[in-house]
Every structure is written in structure tokens, then in C-alpha cells.
Amino acid sequence: MHRTVYLNGEFLPETKAKVSIFDRGFLFADGVYEVTAVLKGRLIDNAAHLARLKRSLEELRIPVVLSDQEIISAQKILITRNNIDEGLVYLQITRGPAERNFAYPDHPKPTLVMFTQTMELINPPAARSGISVISLPDIRWLRRDIKSVGLLPASMAKQFALDAGADDAWMVEDDLVTEGTSNNAFIFTQQGVIKTRRLSNHILHGTTRSRVLRLAAEAAIEVDESPFSIKQAQEAKEAFITSATTFLLPVVNINGYPVGDGKPGPMVNKLRKAYIEAVLADAGHE
16 A cells, blocks of 8 residues: 555655554553545535534543644645545544553653544445344443543444454443444334434434434434333344444344344435435535
8 A cells, every 4th residue: 555644743654654663552551533525525514523523532631633624724635635535534633652551641742643544435335235133231331422542342343243254243331232233233123213312421422413403303204312122123124333433324133133024224314315415415515
């Protein structure tokens, strides 16, 4: 690969970008990140991602190193230099290098990294076939609202699911689904209601989740922000996930049981279409 990446104010070939072994992101997972989708070379829902980034930084008391406009400028340069039509921009800020100590350093110098990835977002195979999930205990920390780089529990759950022949895992706490390994979880009940957990420290405050709920309201679909069990999900009409780079994906099998008829349903397909149309319209006015 010959990508240009961003590191602390410089645009560099990826092979030339180096971070200190004393960086607290490396030593303590002391950092946060955001992923912004790119469609037709334009950033999608980027303002919401940058607002969540600022909140995560504030929660961890990591200084803000660039203004939103400076970040956006760098993101656009990366998109242009790497010729990204459809994909993503990844952004990570850590507290930076310091002598190894559990206490925060007095005067941190944060590390800011950005890079791009090419991905098929609008027409991935999973949107047509749906995905399967298995349930696993949620072993993560209790501040999941902070988009922390401490992703090992989620990574373990993802790999456990793949090893079991599934596509992803839905994590369960007190017999109720929290979220997927990198996505928010939803069901569409037999009564025609969308159910998904309300925002709290137990789940990430998804930007795609927020827009999808607005689209549901515009379509006069009732929304119930309350948790659901795996059994309720298996008995639902439809189930789906949302994230910045999957948009909406149908969940067609949970723990080996088909959801509905085991195929992507009309409600999820309708919302996915509406979401793509909405973000493309936004991108056209960027």
C-alpha cells in the first residue's frame, strides 16, 4: 500500500509514520477514535462524529489539539491524496507520549493520527444477504459511551463469533442485549415497533443510530428506546445493526434461529434506502 497518512500535523507515506513506544495509547489504550464514512469523496455525518470526539476527549481529560475546521481540512486532503470515492477516514487521538505511569502526565502532548481505507459501503454483499449473530456476555468496561481505543473485549467477541461461523456477536448484560461488537442493535417487533436501547453509559451513542431513529420518526414508525432480550430478538419480525460504515445491515439469524423468514426484511431495506438517500443528499451540499 502507498497511502498518505496524517500524523501530528504532517502528511506522510504510511511507511514513514512512527509513534513513540511511550505513547499512552500503546501502553494504556489511553485514547479515543472516530470513523467517518466517505461516499462520492464526501464526508458523511462528520459534524456528529466530531461532536462525539470532543465529548470523548472531555470525558478523558485529553486536550483538544486541532479545531474542527483543521481536522476537516486534513480529512479532505487525505481523501483527495488517497483517491477515496467510497470508504472511510479513521481518526485517533491519544494522550501522547509520557513516562509510564498510571497517573495522567501534567502537560500531555496528544498524538493525532488519521488514515483512510477504501470500502464498499452502498452495495456490500451483507446488505443483500443479511448477517448472523451469536450472543456473548458483555465483559467490557462501564463507560461504553466513550469511544475508547480499548477495543480488546469487542475484538475477542468478534473473533469468537467468526470462529463459531457467525458474522458478529451481540453482547448481553443482565439477560438484555447491549450492542454489537462495533454497532448498535435493533429489532422490529411483531407489533411494528423499533426497539433499541436508550442512550446511557452502557452503549455507544451511535451517529448512524441517531439518524436512523429520525428517519423512522419521519416514516411514522414507532420507536421504543428500551432494551430487549435475545429471545425477543429471535421472535421479532426483523432485526438489524447500525454503524458508520455498515449503515444498516439486516440480522437474519441469531444463535442459529432465523429472524422472520431468515431473509432481509422490507422495513430494514426501506430504512437503509432512506438512510443512503439522506446522506448522499447531505454530501451533495457539503
